[in-house]
Amino acid sequence: MRNKHLTWLSPLILFLAVLAGLSFGPGGFGLLVSPEIASIRLPRVLLGALVGMGLAVSGAALQAVLGNALAEPYLLGVSGGAAFGTALALILGLSSGLAGAFTLQLFSFFFGVAAIFLVYRLARVHGRLPSETMILSGVVVNAFFSGLIMLLMSLAGRQLQDMIYILMGNLGILFTRDTVFLLAIALILVVSGSVYLWIQSKNLNLLTLGEAQAQSMGVPVERLKKIVFFIMALMVAALVSLAGVIGFIGLMVPHLGRMLSGPNNKRLLPVSGLLGASLLILSDTLARSLGNFEIPVGVITALLGVPFFIFLLWRKKSQKI
Amino acid sequence: MIAVNHLTYRYGTITALRDISLQAASGEMIGLIGPNGSGKSTLLACLAGLRINFSGRIMIGGKDISRYNSQALARVISVVFQDNFFPFDFTAYEIVAMGRSPFLKALQDETARDHKIIEEAMRQSDCCQLKERSITELSGGERQRVILARSLAQQPKVLLMDEPTNHLDLKHQRLILDTARRLSSQSGVLVIAVLHDLNLAASFCDRIILLHQGAINADSRPNEVLKEAVLKPVYETDIDIVLHPRTNRPQILI
Numbered sequence: 150m151r152n153k154h155l156t157w158l159s160p161l162i163l164f165l166a167v168l169a170g171l172s173f174g175p176g177g178f179g180l181l182v183s184p185e186i187a188s189i190r191l192p193r194v195l196l197g198a199l200v201g202m203g204l205a206v207s208g209a210a211l212q213a214v215l216g217n218a219l220a221e222p223y224l225l226g227v228s229g230g231a232a233f234g235t236a237l238a239l240i241l242g243l244s245s246g247l248a249g250a251f252t253l254q255l256f257s258f259f260f261g262v263a264a265i266f267l268v269y270r271l272a273r274v275h276g277r278l279p280s281e282t283m284i285l286s287g288v289v290v291n292a293f294f295s296g297l298i299m300l301l302m303s304l305a306g307r308q309l310q311d312m313i314y315i316l317m318g319n320l321g322i323l324f325t326r327d328t329v330f331l332l333a334i335a336l337i338l339v340v341s342g343s344v345y346l347w348i349q350s351k352n353l354n355l356l357t358l359g360e361a362q363a364q365s366m367g368v369p370v371e372r373l374k375k376i377v378f379f380i381m382a383l384m385v386a387a388l389v390s391l392a393g394v395i396g397f398i399g400l401m402v403p404h405l406g407r408m409l410s411g412p413n414n415k416r417l418l419p420v421s422g423l424l425g426a427s428l429l430i431l432s433d434t435l436a437r438s439l440g441n442f443e444i445p446v447g448v449i450t451a452l453l454g455v456p457f458f459i460f461l462l463w464r465k466k467s468q469k470i
Numbered sequence: 471m472i473a474v475n476h477l478t479y480r481y482g483t484i485t486a487l488r489d490i491s492l493q494a495a496s497g498e499m500i501g502l503i504g505p506n507g508s509g510k511s512t513l514l515a516c517l518a519g520l521r522i523n524f525s526g527r528i529m530i531g532g533k534d535i536s537r538y539n540s541q542a543l544a545r546v547i548s549v550v551f552q553d554n555f556f557p558f559d560f561t562a563y564e565i566v567a568m569g570r571s572p573f574l575k576a577l578q579d580e581t582a583r584d585h586k587i588i589e590e591a592m593r594q595s596d597c598c599q600l601k602e603r604s605i606t607e608l609s610g611g612e613r614q615r616v617i618l619a620r621s622l623a624q625q626p627k628v629l630l631m632d633e634p635t636n637h638l639d640l641k642h643q644r645l646i647l648d649t650a651r652r653l654s655s656q657s658g659v660l661v662i663a664v665l666h667d668l669n670l671a672a673s674f675c676d677r678i679i680l681l682h683q684g685a686i687n688a689d690s691r692p693n694e695v696l697k698e699a700v701l702k703p704v705y706e707t708d709i710d711i712v713l714h715p716r717t718n719r720p721q722i723l724i
Contacts, residue, residue, distance in 0.1 A: 216557050277555065348576050355568055357558050361520055362551055366624070367544030367572035412558035415577065 156410040159423040163198075166427035166434075170194040174437040196320050196332070197433045197446075198426035200392045201402075203339035205425020207381045208399020209406065209418055210346045213353035214377045215269075215278045218404070219461060222261075222385045223396035225283070226290030230264030231257040231382070231389035233294045235315050236301045239308045250330035257386035264290050265378045276360040280465065318395035318447020320433045328391070335387035342380045343422060349373065350414035357412070395447045397454020398425055404461070471496045471628060471660045472517065477526035479512060479684075486512040487524070488684045494662065496627065499654040501671035502664045503695075504681035505705055510664040511552070513681065514630050517662065519543045531627065544572035548626035552633045552664075554617055559604040562616045566592055569623030591622035595649050611642035618646055622653070629653065631663040635670060643667075647674040672696050672719045680704060696720040 171194060172178055176186040204222065211220045222228050234256035238244050243252045271286035272278045302312055322328050346353070352373055355363040364370045388395075405428075406421040432449040472494040479487040487509045494500060502510045515521045516528060519535055528535040530546060538546070548569070556565075569591065570584045580588070592598045597615040600608060605616060614634065621629060629650065635643040651674055653659045665671040671678055671692070678695040680688040682704045688695045695701075698711055701722070710723045 212557075216555065218557055351571050351574065351576060354560075355571060357556075357560075358565075358568070359551070359553075359555060361515075361549075362554070364520055364540060365518055365544060365547070365549040365551075366568060367541035369540050407558065411564075412560050413564065 155408075156416055156420055158409055159406075159420045159427075163423045163427045163430075166430040167194055167198075170197065170430040170434045173434050192324065193320050193433060193437075194430055196322065196392065197430040199332075199336060199339055200320065200388045200395065201398055201425040201427070201429025202343065202422040203335070203384045203388050203425075204395060204398040204429070205402035205406075205421040206339075206343045206346060206418055207384050208425075209403040209414065209421040210353060210377055211381055211399065212403055213357050213414055214374055215283065216357050216359060217278050217280055217283055219280050219284060219400070219458070219465075220278070221397065221400035222265075222381065223394065223399060224291075224458075225268045225287040226264040226294060227261045227382055227385050228389055228394045228396065229291045229294035229298075230260035230262075231386040232315050232394050233297050233301070234258065234260035234386065235390045236298055236312050239311050239315075240301050240305055245327055247330050250327060250334060253331065253390045254334055254387060257390045258383055260294070261386040261389070262379060262382040264294065265382055269378070315389065315393045317445035318393040318450070319445050320392055320429075321443065322392065331387070331391050335391050338383050338387045342384045343418070345380060346377065347415070347418045349377070350418055353377075353414040353418075354412075393445075393447060395429070395450055397450045397457065398429055400461075401454055401457050402428055404457075471531060472662075473527075473529040474517075475527040475529075477513075477516060477524055477528060479509075479516060479521060479524040486684050487516065490526070490684075490686055492679065492686065492689060494660055496660050497654055497658040498677060499651055499661045499675050500663070501675035501678045501692075502662060502681065503666075503668060503671050503678060504687075508681040508704075509684040510681055511632055512684075514549075514632050514662065514664055517628075518547055518549045518630050520549075541572050544624060546626060547628045547630060548621040548624035550617055550621050550629070550631040550634050552636060554613070556605045556613075559606045562597060562600040562603050562605055562608065562619075563588065563592070565605050565616055566597075566619045566623050569620040572624060587625060588619075588623050591619040592616075594622055594653070595619040596645060611638050611645075614638060614642060614646060618649060622649075626659060628660045628662070631661070633664050633666055635665070635667065643670060650674070668696060668701075668722045672721060673714070673717065692719055696722060 171190050172180050174190055176182055181187065208221045211222060212218055235253055238253045238256040243249055268286040268290050272282040274282060302309060305312055352368045355366050355368050360370050402421050402425040403417065405424050406417050410416040410420045433446045436444045436446045436449050474490055474492045477487055477490040490513065502513065504510050516524055519538065566588050567580055570580055570588065595615045595618040597619050600612055600616060605613065608616065631650065634646050647670060650661045650663065654661045675692065678692050679686060680695050687704055688700050696711060698709060701709055711720050712723060714721050
């Protein structure tokens with residue numbers, strides 16, 4: 150049995166995560182070490198909140214639409230596609246200024262959306278996405294985009310550093326005129342996308358029962374699915390071009406969210422947003438404070454996420470027997 | 471309630487349904503039978519609005535099915551599917567409540583009246599005691615009762631069922647079909663059920679439609695359809711038919 154009354158915990162968790170994010174890191178422990186340090190930590194905490202929220206909400210919506218609790222933008226190749234699009238725009242030298250920010254987004258979005266439609270086509274069996282075919286398709290699409298990214302890296306000259314940054318996932322972005330454009334676009338997309346998905350929460354609940362089932366209860370399935378894929382890819386693309394590839398947030402957070410408030414997306418999506426923000430802020434705090442040098446936050450989320458994924462697979466297997 | 475005229479449905483090179491015409495009125499309980507691959511489930515899917523690229527015409531309540539949007543159609547027709555998966559642990563009550571969604575706006579919570587309808591649907595299919603249980607931990611029979619209750623919560627005028635008694639024990643077979651029968655006789659719902667078990671079809675339906683290779687082979691009362699001369703060429707096997715000692719309905723022995 151689950152306890153729905155734990156929903157209220159999620160804003161509390163976010164509050165504590167923000168406190169931790171502002172208190173830990175190089176430069177000493179404490180909320181007000183110095184204005185200089187606060188001015189470094191605060192933007193990172195806010196960026197972590199935005200990216201974490203967007204990835205978690207994307208993951209939750211994807212899990213509902215695909216009716217599969219192992220779905221996630223990173224594992225299904227959406228992040229990989231978006232990273233390739235970003236790297237392509239970088240190597241073509243199309244990424245500076247406001248126009249560049251839009252071009253970067255457009256490239257990133259185009260390949261992210263291509264990835265999700267490809268996985269969906271490959272994995273669908275009778276209107277459902279069984280875990281086996283879904284994960285396999287995700288692996289293949291990811292491998293394809295990794296190959297393309299490596300090709301670009303071998304061709305890259307001075308952009309190589311930027312590409313590595315995109316691949317590793319990192320919240321240590323420098324706020325220049327160009328990145329502020331990216332940040333503004335990401336903020337608008339994540340907030341409006343999350344609100345739209347929340348408005349669709351009832352239909353998302355129905356879609357977890359299967360496409361035919363949802364259709365028979367009045368959900369315009371084909372249209373909704375496409376819209377959710379597009380919105381999810383827009384959000385992920387914006388976040389990847391801002392902070393690089395950060396995996397597993399979209400996988401772990403919806404599960405934690407269900408433990409707190411159950412599978413109803415009307416509660417789950419907002420709770421996932423808050424928990425996603427918290428988890429990424431905490432991961433980034435770890436990444437900053439663990440050693441003498443900074444670990445890319447994508448490494449931390451992968452180290453947390455892989456055992457989590459194994460646990461989910463193991464639980465699924467033991468349920469089947 | 472339903473009028474089908476010259477319905478033909480093809481996918482690829484296969485003709486799944488050929489020139490189907492039938493009328494079905496409110497309050498009828500119709501069994502749809504036929505060998506594997508005879509088009510039963512496809513016909514049901516067409517009636518449910520899940521297949522749209524057919525030729526011919528389907529009228530629901532005097533209106534062409536293509537003129538309904540999915541929400542409007544869901545207020546008239548509900549479907550009990552053969553295969554159901556529940557990847558997330560909604561409670562039984564939450565699943566049944568989903569049947570009210572065609573009547574609610576986005577983000578709108580169920581009203582007191584909706585909750586009443588949900589409770590009543592659960593009472594009708596005898597699953598009130600499962601309310602707080604997670605759907606993922608129910609047995610096959612319990613789950614099917616919840617699925618039926620979800621369909622009833624839609625307050626349909628037409629209830630379509632695709633092999634609703636599959637994998638169920640005797641008690642649950644009877645419970646599901648009794649509920650459907652009561653709905654048709656007392657509330658005037660048109661029930662069309664695909665049934666693999668001919669004896670169940672004979673016992674619970676007043677009219678049986680036999681499909682063979684995508685076409686209607688027979689459409690009449692059980693005693694007229696469930697005859698050796700009709701069934702043997704369609705099912706391509708020897709059978710014997712006896713009369714049920716109590717109800718006098720035909721029962722098939724193999």
